Amino acid sequence: MTSFLPRLCCRMPNFISMVLFLLAFSGTSPNALAQDVVEGLKLQLNEAVNDSEKVMILSDLCWEYCFTDPDSALQYAEQMYHLADATHNDYLLAVACNDLGRSFQRFTQYDTALVLYEQAGTLWKEQQDTARYLSIRFKMAIVHNERGYFDEAIKEYQSCLQGFEQLGDTLSIIAALNNLADASLQLGMLSQSRDYARRSLSLCTIPDYDYHKMVALSAVSSYYEEVGKIDSSNTLLAEVIALQRELGMEVEEAISWNNLGYNLNRVAQYEQAFQAFAKCLELSKGVQNTHQIANAHANLGSTLIYLHKPDEALPHFREALAIAKDQDLRVLKKQCYKGLFDVYMMSPRVANSDSAQYYINQHLAIQDTLLNEEMIKEVAQAREKFEADRKEQENRILAAENDLQKTRIESEEQQRIIQWWTFGGVLLLLGALLAVFLIRKRVADRLKEAAWESQRFRAVLRAEEEERSRISRELHDGLGQLLSTARLHIGALKKAVPDEKQTSIHQATGLIDESVQEVRNISHNLMPATLQGKGLSRAVRNMAHRISDSGTIEVTVSDQLESVERSEWDELMLYRVIQEIVNNSIRHSGCTKLDISMKATGSGQRIVVKDNGKGIDPAQMEDSTGMGWSSIRNRIALLGGTLQVERGEGSTFVITIPVRP
Missing domain, CATH: 3.30.565.10 (Histidine kinase-like ATPase, C-terminal domain)
Known part of the structure; x- marks a missing residue:
């Protein structure tokens, strides 16, 4: 029955990609909300007599609420920003921009957050406060990282790292190195990620840095996993789990147990993997993290399938599927449907081909939906980037044409000056001739430069059209072929699917046909074949x-x-x-x-x-x-x-x- 074994169980994101370091103005760690502290701050706010004092109290309230009640934090940050702006105090306004930007970042309104961070950074730079300026740049790098713009994030992190090294700020250096390790890992730059994490570990020499040591160890573990050194990865994960337990980080410890189970399944150590996933489930229930609970159940079910225990796997898949349906976790639903298909095909107690067919159809339907969405997203991104590049090139050409016209007008004016001096008389002949020579030389140089610019602009246009042609070919020959192949595969499923399920097949085929037509339209708009x-x-x-x-x-x-x-x-x-x-x-x-x-x-x-x-x-x-x-x-x-x-x-x-x- 091994042909019905599922794919490797779903792996949760590595801890380092979930935790990014926010260098706040205060050195306080983001702990749970202390009600007595909040009530004290609110009392101080009511008793404050001037706006400057209110701004700083509101900043403390924003920080206390930031990780527990983002809505309240945003309200206080907006109130703080308006008060700070009215004071015309650059220091207070910079603090307000920082806090308001952090609140918008929590709500994933990244463009607004970046604008506010940029404003705060400019104010700190004008005040020559290098530490706070670097803190803001670091937060902007984190925003790029969260958006998935890892190239931009790496550039910003590297710039911050140089600044932290000049300041001798060891803690900030460690944070920058850890985040560089994470961003490099996301881009597949494995050796660079490993080197950044090792540099961070070399600095984590005192107990106060255990948190950062744990993050760096997680990054190196991820590197070993990516290059196939599973035993080395698991050894480091054990250290990570021990540190997380000491630090009381139960949510993150559950993730690490999940990742350990994933690694153990890769090397067929299924009994140990089952124990790791069981520990993940226990911790996840303790912190009431339903998403992690669902992942743990699904991974326990998949591991039991590996152990040829489909009857024991069945309740785990059902628990995971119930949560996945409630929270619309499509990737997890896909895994559960595949697991239930394996259960109904493998188990002699509940064997049922109709149920198995239902679950595999559900699995394939979600898989096709995710594939179509990804393809459409990639096409849209490619089209958006091309349009932005095209418009930028056209703007450059327009600016160059304006410069050329300006040069021509200047040339005509210079010619009139030459004529006036020519009629000036014999006494000014030598001076006039010299002026004519110099002016004509300058005009000739400008005209020559303008002509060269015109040729360059033609070359830019030609390069643009060649790029259109290349993208058109790639869309037609690459993505078009992939969509056609996907349609053939779906068509091949028609005979295996009952009549009452044919509607889903027809809908999937229709979506692919629409995608194929859209690709053809985009390709034709970029470079019509009939023109060539x-x-x-x-x-x-x-x-x-x-x-x-x-x-x-x-x-x-x-x-x-x-x-x-x-x-x-x-x-x-x-x-x-x-x-x-x-x-x-x-x-x-x-x-x-x-x-x-x-x-x-x-x-x-x-x-x-x-x-x-x-x-x-x-x-x-x-x-x-x-x-x-x-x-x-x-x-x-x-x-x-x-x-x-x-x-x-x-x-x-x-x-x-x-x-x-």
């Missing part, structure tokens, strides 16, 4: 067909461009101009019909795009600083053409492009 293979006319027609097929807007195309010969680069530039104008009309004009006319003239090409929307004011368009119109104007200018906008019953855009010599 069959020219501008065919590419524009294909674009029109796609829009018309949506059923909301009718797009017609008429062209007489067969006799016009242009380079692939020029055709691509023209296609981007037409594409941007059409997109603007669809988004902003409210039109229902678009006409695109492309015609060859004696001197070049004339392209007319007309819609029946509400029309656009040409003057407003000229003044627009939006990236879309800037991109259109810049591309037409690079082709040496002109754009004319007419407003009547809708808008008419007339593009005239001359023939290049």
Whole structure:
């Protein structure tokens, strides 16, 4: 029956990735809320007579509530910020920004937290308070770490580490090294993670540093686990557990027992793994951590399957599944459904193929859902990054064109100065000639530099289009193939699934088909294949067909461009101009019909795009600083053409492009 054994049981996050060090202004550790302390602070707040005193009392209240009642902490922090701002005291305002940023970070409102931390850091830097400035930068690194931006976190941690070393702050150095070890581990930089953790351990030489020693040991243990040295990892985990027990960290100790069980299962020491998971369950129940309780039950069930004890595994999977359903823990539900499938296939007492089929179907359904969500997320992230990079490049090109225009105006002004001095008379001839020589040289240098800049901007545009083409190919050939393969696998399940379950199969197939179509649309928008293979006319027609097929807007195309010969680069530039104008009309004009006319003239090409929307004011368009119109104007200018906008019953855009010599 070994073919029905489950995958390795679910491993909880390593302790080091759960605990990140917040260097607060106070050296107090975040203990449980002491009610007598809070009541005393509230009494002091009521008796305070000035705003400065109130700000500092509110700061203490924020700290006391931060780890136990985040809502109250946020309320006090907001009150504190407004009072500090009214005092016009930079010190108090920096303290308020720190506390308010910490509260927003607790609610995962990271952008707001970063803005407040940045403001606090600027104030501390202006006051030349290096220690507090580094503390703020360290918190910003923690925010990057929590968001999953590990590259940015590592850069910030390294900068803080250098500052802490200059200050000789051993405790902060240890914290920075531990967090660098964690971030490096998240990026798969295993040797770097190990080295940072070992440096931290070398500094943890006194009992006061046991907490940080425990975190560093956990990081090294994770390194050994990743490289397959399970025995070494388990030895260090035993030390971690001992330190956590001494420090009274029951939640974290439960996690470490879970991770120890995970490692023991990897080396087939199932009896010892069962004992480790049982200890995790005992501790988790003691602290009433339902998520950890569910994980422990599921892992106990999986381990019992390894031990060929499916009847004993059944209640554990049911307990875990009940919690997973209540808290909508989809990954845990997937593990439980797989475990229950194994139980009903292995156990002679409860063997039931129908129940087994039900549970494996539930397992596969969640697995497919998670896979689809991950794929969609990756596509969205890739698209967002590409759009941001594209707009940034277009802004740079626009700025460069403005600089070029400014240089031309300056050149014309210098030429007028030259003419004035030329007519100055014979007595000033030598001086005038010298001035002419110097000025013309400067003008020539600027024009040469401007021409070079123009060539560079063309190269940037070309690189941008090449990158679009590359991303288009990768989306089509990579992600598209993966989605198609996933559809084939789901299709293969149809015969094995009862008729009443076919709806789930059809829904999954439909989701994949929608994903495939979305990938194709993104790929085509990035780089239409017809443009490279069959020219501008065919590419524009294909674009029109796609829009018309949506059923909301009718797009017609008429062209007489067969006799016009242009380079692939020029055709691509023209296609981007037409594409941007059409997109603007669809988004902003409210039109229902678009006409695109492309015609060859004696001197070049004339392209007319007309819609029946509400029309656009040409003057407003000229003044627009939006990236879309800037991109259109810049591309037409690079082709040496002109754009004319007419407003009547809708808008008419007339593009005239001359023939290049």
